[in-house]
Amino acid sequence: MVAVLEDARGETTEVTLPLMLIVDDEMGNRLLLKRLFQHDFQVTCVDNASDALDLLVQAPFDMVLLDVMMPRMNGLEMLRQMRAKASLVDVPVILVTALTESHYIVQGLQMGANDYVTKPLETDVLRARVQTQLTLKRLLDERKQHILELEAAQTFKDRSFQMASHDLKGPLGNLRMAHSLLHRYLSDDERAGQLMEMAETTVTNMRAVIEEFLDLAALQSGKLDIRIEDVSVNDVVHDIVSDYSLNAMEKEIVLDSLPTDLRLCADRARLAQVLANLVSNAIKYSPSNTTVTIWSEGYENRVRICVADQGPGIPADERGRLFTQFGKLSPRPTNGESSTGLGLWIVKYLIELQRGAVGVECPSEGGSIFWIDLPLSR
Numbered sequence: 001m002v003a004v005l006e007d008a009r010g011e012t013t014e015v016t017l018p019l020m021l022i023v024d025d026e027m028g029n030r031l032l033l034k035r036l037f038q039h040d041f042q043v044t045c046v047d048n049a050s051d052a053l054d055l056l057v058q059a060p061f062d063m064v065l066l067d068v069m070m071p072r073m074n075g076l077e078m079l080r081q082m083r084a085k086a087s088l089v090d091v092p093v094i095l096v097t098a099l100t101e102s103h104y105i106v107q108g109l110q111m112g113a114n115d116y117v118t119k120p121l122e123t124d125v126l127r128a129r130v131q132t133q134l135t136l137k138r139l140l141d142e143r144k145q146h147i148l149e150l151e152a153a154q155t156f157k158d159r160s161f162q163m164a165s166h167d168l169k170g171p172l173g174n175l176r177m178a179h180s181l182l183h184r185y186l187s188d189d190e191r192a193g194q195l196m197e198m199a200e201t202t203v204t205n206m207r208a209v210i211e212e213f214l215d216l217a218a219l220q221s222g223k224l225d226i227r228i229e230d231v232s233v234n235d236v237v238h239d240i241v242s243d244y245s246l247n248a249m250e251k252e253i254v255l256d257s258l259p260t261d262l263r264l265c266a267d268r269a270r271l272a273q274v275l276a277n278l279v280s281n282a283i284k285y286s287p288s289n290t291t292v293t294i295w296s297e298g299y300e301n302r303v304r305i306c307v308a309d310q311g312p313g314i315p316a317d318e319r320g321r322l323f324t325q326f327g328k329l330s331p332r333p334t335n336g337e338s339s340t341g342l343g344l345w346i347v348k349y350l351i352e353l354q355r356g357a358v359g360v361e362c363p364s365e366g367g368s369i370f371w372i373d374l375p376l377s378r
Contacts, residue, residue: 017042018062018134023052023078024096025070029119033065033096036123037130049078056088062137063130066113068097068104076108083112090140092133096121226267226353230377233262233296233305240275241294244283251335252288255279258295263377264303270350271374275305277343278370282309284333285368301376308369313362322360323348347372 020041022033030045037043041063046052050073055061064082068075075095082088095108095116105116114136115129241257248255264271275294282292290310297304312331314322321327326341351358356374363369 019044019059020063020065021046021052021055021061022065023047023049023070023075024065024067026067029067029096032121036126049073049075052078053081056082056091057085061091063134064091064093065096065130066093068095068108076104076111079108079111079113090137092137094126094129094133226270228265228267228354231264231266231268231271233264233303234260236268236272236275237294237296237305240272240279243276244279247280248283248292251283251286253283253286254291255283256291256293258293260296262296262298262303265375265377266354266356270354274347274350274372275307277347278307278372281343281370282307282311282368284335284337285309285311285331287311287334298376302373303376304371304373306369306371308367310367313366313368314360316362319360319362323358 018041020037020043022030022043022045024030024033024045025047027047030047034043034045044055044059044061046055049070052064052066056064066075066078075097079093079095082091082093089112092114093112095105095113096119097104097116098119108116114133117126117129237257237260241255245255279292279294286292286309292310293306293308295306295308297306311334315330318329321329323344325345327345328341348358351372351374354374356372358370358372361369361371
């Protein structure tokens with residue numbers, strides 16, 4: 001229903017009136033309430049709760065005035081059935097009752113009624129309470145719509161980002177293959193060899209950036225499965241050392257790991273991702289002719305895995321930015337490697353998902369020792 005309103009200047013505006021449902025078995029009460037609100041609402045009246053429930057699922061009512069004492073199904077039972085339906089949970093309900101016993105009013109409010117009035121009705125009070133509930137309903141509807149729009153925008157952004165990142169991985173793989181083939185053909189050309197090394201570094205950096213942003217998108221969407229199992233620390237560390245030995249060798253860095261028989265409770269794939277990030281960072285920020293060391297310690301019911309480097313260390317006033325999103329610090333990679341500022345934040349997030357903790361120690365003699373704590377396997 002559309003109402004035409006006229007302002008002080010004589011200009012008219014069409015306004016869609018909100019919907020009100022009046023449920024009362026007495027005709028006189030229905031007529032009185034309809035007359036009271038017919039200029040502000042599109043009013044529908046019914047004399048029983050069953051018909052009212054049918055109407056509520058057919059139209060988006062903005063207000064329900066509900067008599068408590070009715071034959072067959074009373075108002076409290078109708079209210080219970082309304083609040084059991086997800087689509088009717090937020091519809092404002094004002095109980096209209098001749099009962100003065102407080103326990104009926106309390107019961108109705110506990111079941112989800114928004115307010116109540118008693119007969120004989122005080123029209124000014126009823127109007128004020130209806131207007132209050134209608135205002136709250138509009139604010140709630142606006143908030144829901146705003147949330148839906150934000151969620152849709154976030155979903156679109158995440159999907160677009162993932163698609164773009166995924167589509168970049170294919171061309172990067174082709175570039176790596178082309179680089180490998182060209183390296184064979186131009187192995188005798190010193191200048192070409194230098195250019196090929198630059199190209200290899202660029203492609204590697206680009207791939208690292210893409211992987212970190214894909215991880216970020218997965219973490220923010222909450223679509224990340226964690227499978228806790230019994231894991232051998234030695235096996236995971238051995239695999240990481242094998243994967244990064246070439247990177248260390250290229251920078252003349254010794255990658256050393258101490259054997260251990262400790263086992264912990266973790267998601268093996270995510271633990272490997274965390275350690276890979278810490279070891280990669282240690283190599284990235286270490287100068288040539290230094291050592292990166294990995295070792296494990298068991299204490300109480302925990303296992304601590306440490307990754308130590310002999311790099312420049314972390315300035316005291318910048319340590320608070322560690323493990324934060326895009327928390328870049330003043331120390332820079334020693335060979336032009338990329339840094340998004342996401343790696344340590346991803347480490348912290350993944351470890352906390354596994355009931356663990358993460359931290360760093362900064363020895364006075366220099367370097368950094370990053371560590372993760374996880375539950376000891378029983």
